[in-house]
Amino acid sequence: MSPPGFALAMALARVLLGSAAVWLVVRLLRRRLLRLERPPEGAAGPGADGAITPLLLHSLASLGYLAMVVWGWRSLVRDWALLRFDPGPDRLVEGAALLVATVLVVRLLNRSLLLLLERSLQRLGREEQTSTLRALAPMIRALFWGLGTLVFLQQQGVPLGAVYASLAGAGIGVGLALRGPLSHFINYLTIVIDKPFQIGDLIGFSDVLGPVERVGIRSSSIRSLSGERIVIGNEELLQKTIRNFGDLPRRRVAQTLRLSDRMAAEKAASIAGLVEEVIRAHPPAAFDRCHFLRFADGALEFQYVFFVPDSSVVVYLDLQQAINLGILQAFQSQGIEFAAAAPEPAAARISPAPG
Structure with missing residues (x-):
């Protein structure tokens, strides 16, 4: 059994030497990790890992210093008889050390998780979703702090059966009360x-x-x-x-022309070329095809197709108008006439029932 003064000196020596060892290890790790994460020439800079590394090393150093304090305290308890007979101070120090360790771990999880999620969204090009993540951040932090509190209380020997039962009942009540708002929030996230x-x-x-x-x-x-x-x-x-229609990289446009059935076969054969020439004269419209489809009642029906490489409705309508005017001018110059409108089917007449 060592004298109290000698036991206290040995405990302080262990704390100081251990803390120096932790400081040296953390410093070497920082140099090593920063060397590995150094961006190549021309790169924009360190990404999410470069931001998480200092946070991780800071938390590791704090936990290491705390472990050295606990190690020195246990050596003091082992060498000082008075502390072995009275377990109160030992329980107090152990509980305080566990509380500090829990706080450090929860803070590390909260900060690193939110930072990783935010940087991941930025790398995926989803900048608009980072505002949603920031809105959810308090709820995520509260969840981790709640879990950390339960772990700490369980390690302290606090009976948590009643706490779990109360949380379950409260969860059911809150779930029923927030069923509507939760449904709205899930639809918004969708x-x-x-x-x-x-x-x-x-x-x-x-x-x-x-x-x-x-x-x-x-x-x-x-x-x-x-x-x-x-x-x-x-x-x-x-x-x-x-x-x-906003997510439309290329718009396909198909139109039908009803031309006079009195048109000569030579002019009918030239329709496809005329339409193609008009469409190609109006970029960015891209001509696809033009065909004589069928003989209709009093008309010859042609169909032409072109593509507009733009999702804007205004661009599409401007091109369609220009192409329509161009086709009209080309047909008038060639003496090609349009057919009359198709007659609407007559309504069936129901004869009165006999008698």
């Missing part, structure tokens, strides 16, 4: 993550057609082409078949 459309896209569903102005947690706003603002719940919107 739109944000799955991205069936984005703000500015021209979409169509049912009899609505217009650009998306806002995507909220509960509803979305669409500005119809006639000018009115249409607000629809996200749940109802996701249940519909949505036509997204």
